[in-house]
Amino acid sequence: MNNILLIKTWGYWLIFGASIIEGETFLVLGGIAAASKILNLPIIIILSIIGCMIHDTILFYLGKISSNRIKYFKSIKWKNRTLKINRLLKKYDFWIIITLRFAYGIRTIIPLTLGINKCITDFKFLVFDFIGAVIWVAVFILSGYYFGSVLQISLENFSLYSLFNKYKGVILVSLALMIVLVVVLIIIKIVRKYRSC
DSSP: OHHHHHHHHHHHHHHHHHHHTTOHHHHHHHHHHHHTTSSOHHHHHHHHHHHHHHHHHHHHHHHHHHTTTOGGGGSHHHHHHHHHHHHHHHHHTTHHHHTGGGSTTTTTHHHHHHHHHTOSOHHHHHHHHHHHHHHHHHHHHHHHHHHHHHHHHHHHHOOHHHHHHHTHHHHHHHHHHHHHHHHHHHHHHHHHHHHHO
């Protein structure tokens, strides 16, 4: 009961924070909690979308503001990453913004690079980032929600007592055969031991 109260108290904050740092596991767990009626599904979806937008918008504008001030952004390593993302942007256009959260390994770099290069308007970035956030949140939270719903239904319908009553004969015969087999193996072991003496 204490755990449920803890999730109800801090669950929304945890989901919001996890969406800012792009923690998919917490979103799935949030979906499971929503399926169990511990958290409210629409609220965690909205909080997660806002968290995603905060993450990407901060990085996008950080790139715009600091591109000329931070030496690291002028390094060869950064320029190589920027060239790679520019090639992706030319090839896939706005799809790179929509799917950036699914690009593991470079998903934090993409909005930062887009801000540094100033190759995309603020409006275009925010619109397509919002669409991407909705898709990303829906995939993970709804996966958790539907998994939690199926799990709950399975647990409600699964009862060891009813299972035992249904297959009582098979279970008892199987147990009897196992006991007989163990006794026979023990007897064989004892007989072999005495023969070797």
